[in-house]
Amino acid sequence: MNDLLVADSVSKSFGNFKALNEVSIAVPKGSIFGLLGPNGAGKTTLIRIINQITMPDEGLVQLDGQPLKPEHIRDIGYLPEERGLYKSMKVGEQALYLAQLKGMSKSEARSRLKYWFDKLEIGDWWNKKIQELSKGQAQKIQFVVTVLHRPKLLIFDEPFSGFDPINANLIKDEILQLRDEGATVIFSTHRMESVEELCDHIALIHKSNKILDGKLNDIKRQYKTNTFEVGLQSNNSEAVIAEIKNKFEVLPATFKNLNDDVKLNIKIDASTSSNDLLSFLASKAEVHHFVEVIPTANDIFIQTVQNN
Amino acid sequence: MNHLPLIIKREYLTKVKNKSFIIMTFLSPLIMIALIAVVAYLSQLNNDKKRTITVLDESGFLKDIFQNTENTTYNNLEDFSLEEAVALVKETEGYGLLYVEKVDSLNAVSEKIKFYSEETPSLTVISGLEGKIEKFLRDKKLQQDGVSITQIEAAKTNVDIAQESFDGQKSSKLDNIIKLAFGGVAGYLLFMFIIIYGNMIMRSVIEEKTSRIIEVIISSVKPIQLMMGKIIGTSLAGVTQFAIWVVLGGVLMIVVSTIFGIDLAQTSTPQQELMNQAMQAEGAQAMAENLLNGINNLPLLNLVIAFIFFFIGGYLLYSSLYAAIGAAVDNETDTQQFMLPILMPLILAVYVGVFTVIEDPHGTVSTVFSFIPLTSPVVMLMRIPFGVPPWQQILSLLLLIGTFMFAVWFAAKIYRVGILMYGKKPTYKELFKWLKY
Numbered sequence: 001m002n003d004l005l006v007a008d009s010v011s012k013s014f015g016n017f018k019a020l021n022e023v024s025i026a027v028p029k030g031s032i033f034g035l036l037g038p039n040g041a042g043k044t045t046l047i048r049i050i051n052q053i054t055m056p057d058e059g060l061v062q063l064d065g066q067p068l069k070p071e072h073i074r075d076i077g078y079l080p081e082e083r084g085l086y087k088s089m090k091v092g093e094q095a096l097y098l099a100q101l102k103g104m105s106k107s108e109a110r111s112r113l114k115y116w117f118d119k120l121e122i123g124d125w126w127n128k129k130i131q132e133l134s135k136g137q138a139q140k141i142q143f144v145v146t147v148l149h150r151p152k153l154l155i156f157d158e159p160f161s162g163f164d165p166i167n168a169n170l171i172k173d174e175i176l177q178l179r180d181e182g183a184t185v186i187f188s189t190h191r192m193e194s195v196e197e198l199c200d201h202i203a204l205i206h207k208s209n210k211i212l213d214g215k216l217n218d219i220k221r222q223y224k225t226n227t228f229e230v231g232l233q234s235n236n237s238e239a240v241i242a243e244i245k246n247k248f249e250v251l252p253a254t255f256k257n258l259n260d261d262v263k264l265n266i267k268i269d270a271s272t273s274s275n276d277l278l279s280f281l282a283s284k285a286e287v288h289h290f291v292e293v294i295p296t297a298n299d300i301f302i303q304t305v306q307n308n
Numbered sequence: 309m310n311h312l313p314l315i316i317k318r319e320y321l322t323k324v325k326n327k328s329f330i331i332m333t334f335l336s337p338l339i340m341i342a343l344i345a346v347v348a349y350l351s352q353l354n355n356d357k358k359r360t361i362t363v364l365d366e367s368g369f370l371k372d373i374f375q376n377t378e379n380t381t382y383n384n385l386e387d388f389s390l391e392e393a394v395a396l397v398k399e400t401e402g403y404g405l406l407y408v409e410k411v412d413s414l415n416a417v418s419e420k421i422k423f424y425s426e427e428t429p430s431l432t433v434i435s436g437l438e439g440k441i442e443k444f445l446r447d448k449k450l451q452q453d454g455v456s457i458t459q460i461e462a463a464k465t466n467v468d469i470a471q472e473s474f475d476g477q478k479s480s481k482l483d484n485i486i487k488l489a490f491g492g493v494a495g496y497l498l499f500m501f502i503i504i505y506g507n508m509i510m511r512s513v514i515e516e517k518t519s520r521i522i523e524v525i526i527s528s529v530k531p532i533q534l535m536m537g538k539i540i541g542t543s544l545a546g547v548t549q550f551a552i553w554v555v556l557g558g559v560l561m562i563v564v565s566t567i568f569g570i571d572l573a574q575t576s577t578p579q580q581e582l583m584n585q586a587m588q589a590e591g592a593q594a595m596a597e598n599l600l601n602g603i604n605n606l607p608l609l610n611l612v613i614a615f616i617f618f619f620i621g622g623y624l625l626y627s628s629l630y631a632a633i634g635a636a637v638d639n640e641t642d643t644q645q646f647m648l649p650i651l652m653p654l655i656l657a658v659y660v661g662v663f664t665v666i667e668d669p670h671g672t673v674s675t676v677f678s679f680i681p682l683t684s685p686v687v688m689l690m691r692i693p694f695g696v697p698p699w700q701q702i703l704s705l706l707l708l709i710g711t712f713m714f715a716v717w718f719a720a721k722i723y724r725v726g727i728l729m730y731g732k733k734p735t736y737k738e739l740f741k742w743l744k745y
Binding site for chain 1: 314326520523525530741
C-alpha cells in the first residue's frame, strides 16, 4: 500500500447543496499533495471530512489502509484556513493544552515544544499572551502546534497567509524537511507559485467534482502543446520568419534577453521532434534561445476551470 | 480518547484566572456589604433622630396619654391658642403639632384631632399616634360602660391555630415562613446561577468562534465533548465563585458589624420592625426554639437531594441551550432574538414560584408548572419544603432528565454545525435545517 490516504467516492450535501460529488483522491506516502480549486469548490469540506469534523454522506476515507476512526486524530495535523488561538491564554500553556488534546503527554509535549521553540528562535514567547504577539508570530505558534505531535499526515490550508517572505520561506523549508522525515502533506492553496515549488501531486476540485488529478509533471506533459519559444538572429529576418511560418504554426512571443532577436512561439506537430525543429532553425539563423513551453500550474488551473 | 477532564480543567482555570472574574469575586461581596452597611447606617441615623411633638389639647381628654420616649419628646401646652402654638412649633423647629379641638364629650374627640407640621409627617409617627389614641379612647369608652381595666386586659385573646398534618406532623405559621424561605432561596439561587453562568458559557463559545480557534480544537475533540467540558468547567468556576461569596460575605458581615457596632440583623424597614416587636413579645427563647423546630420539621434530606438533582438538571438544561445560542451566532449582539425563548420560561417559573406556590403549594398551577421541564427546577424546588409526594418528584425529575438529554442532543447538533458557520446570523428556519446535516 503506497497511499497514505485514500478517499473513495466521497459525497456530502448540506441541505439541497451538494458540496462534494463522488470525489476520490489518493495521497501517496511521503508526497506533497496539492488540493486545488476555486473558492467554494468543496476543498474545505473534503479536508473537514478527512479530519472527521464532518461525516461524509457516502464514500469511504481510509488512512493507512484503515477506515477513519477517532484514534486517527493523533495521526493528523491540521492547520485550517480559519485559524486562531485563545487570545488571552499564554503561548506555552496554550501549546501544551493543544498538544495534550492530540494525545501527547504533558512532559513529552514540553520537550517537543522546547525543540521547536529553539529551532524557530521563539523561546522567549513562552509566557506571553497571544494578544501580545503580531499576526505572523501567532501563525508561527500555530504552525508549531500543528506539527508538534509528529503526525503522519499534515494538512495545511493556506499555510503562508500572514507571513512575510522571510518567514514564509522558513515555513516552506520546515514543510519540506517534515516531508523528508517521512510525513505526508496535503497542501491547499490558491498561490500557484507555491504549488509549483512544493507539490509533486495535485488534484483539482471544481464545483464539487474532481476534474483533474495526478503527478504534477504528468499533468504538465499532458497539457503541453509542443510549443517552443525561440530567439533568432539573422540579417534577413523577414525572409526567415516567412519561411518558418510556411512550415510551422507560429505565434508571437515575449521574453527577456540581451539581443535584439526575433522572438517566436513555434508549435510543432507530433511527427516532428524538437531536434528537427532546432536543426531547421539553425540552418536558417543563429539560435540564441530555445526553450520548450511548459504549462505552469497557474495555466493549467485557469484553463481547466474555465473549460468546465 | 476522552479529553473531557482536560477541557474542563482548561475552562475552569481560564475562568478562574481571568482578571475580571477575580475582581468580581472579591469585589462583589465588598460592594454588597458596603451597601448593606450604608443602608443600615442611614436607617439608624433616621431612628436616632429626636422628635419633639407639641400637643395642644383643648378638650383635655388626651393630656396624659403621651409619655416621653427615647426618641420622642411630647410637649404639652396649656392656655395657648392654635396660632400661638403653631408659631411656637415653627420657632422651636419642632416636628409637629397635635391639636385637639375643644369638645364636650369623649365620643366627639376622635373626629377633632389634627396634626400640623412643616413637612408631610412620617407614616410611622402618625400611625403610632393613632394607635395610642385609639387604644386610649376604646379603653375609656369601655370603662364608661362599666368595664374595668382588668376585664379589658383579660378579654385580650391571641389565637394561634396549631397545624398538624394527617400523619401527625405539627407545623406553625413560622414553619410556613421557613419553608417559603428555603424554597425561595433555592429557586432564586438556581435562577441567578443560570442567568450568570449560562451567559458566561455562551460568551465563551462565541469567543472560540471569533478567535477562530474552534476548527483547530474541533479537529482534536468531538464537539459534544467540548460543549460538555465548557458547561462543566464554567459551572465549577461558578460554584467556586459562589462559595467564595458566601464565605467572604459572612466574614465581612461579622467584621463590619463588630467594627461599626451596627447590628445588621436588626436593620429593617418599619414594617419589619413591627413584626420584630410582635415576635419579641413571644419571647426570644421560644422564638429560637420554634425556629429550630421549624427547620427540623422540614424534609431536610429530601430537600438536599432534590436540590442537588433539580439544580444540576435545570442548570445543565439551560446551559446547553445557552451553548447552542453561542454556537449559532457570531457576536453577542446577535444573541437577543434567541435569548427571549430561554428567558421567558425562566422568568415565568420564578413568577409562578413567587405568586402561586406561596398561595397554594399544591394547587393545579403550581403542580403543573412543577412538571413542565423548563420551569420545573425552580417551581419544584420551591414546592418541596411543603412536602411533595415522591412519585411527583421522581416523575418531574425524569421529565427533566429526558428533556435535558434532548436539549443536549439538540444543542450538540446546532453546536456542531454552528461553530463552523461564520458571517450571517442564522434564522430559526436555518437552525432547523442544521439539525438534519
